[in-house]
Amino acid sequence: AQSVTQPDIHITVSEGASLELRCNYSYGATPYLFWYVQSPGQGLQLLLKYFSGDTLVQGIKGFEAEFKRSQSSFNLRKPSVHWSDAAEYFCAVGILTGGGNKLTFGTGTQLKVEL
């Protein structure tokens, strides 16, 4: 069965600093990988996704992620964090089943931005 690990429960960065959120996955085949962001009281918004091809994926809000097969990782990065980026970030691995796309989520990383 697939699994996702987000080793950092909480991260605090200063506004304007760079950010990297870690995600490791376990899956026997080539995974479909996603990063979602959740602001307080809101649902999940898709930041970016990886299916195949270029291992560096660009997303919304200036985020990018790099798929590294050798490390089973899909880390999320942003060169300069804004205060509005404070939220919870979820990494997920998806597999296609007989019905729909089954997502397995990590436990999330809570990002705090210091002004």
Place this chain on the structure above:
Amino acid sequence: ETGVTQTPRHLVMGMTNKKSLKCEQHLGHNAMYWYKQSAKKPLELMFVYSLEERVENNSVPSRFSPECPNSSHLFLHLHTLQPEDSALYLCASSQEGAGAGDTQYFGPGTRLTVL
């Protein structure tokens, strides 16, 4: 309305009440999902509907009863819930068969409190 909407946004109910959560997607998708999000735990997939047929039930207690009358609407009927069922319930939709890694789009969720 655009995207995925959920009503109500907040619900407080007693253990003997019967209530329903509603989800509507305006994306033309053919698969819909219910997730439960509890504090400190990964999102838990509860049910998957594909082409209005339930294709997955992840060992969810019978006090939760889903209904998908058409491809745009999904309900979660609740009865005799327990306090541990208090959580954020998220609905999502995707277009099955759109390609590898069908992306799921989430609603804002219903915050449920069981007294």
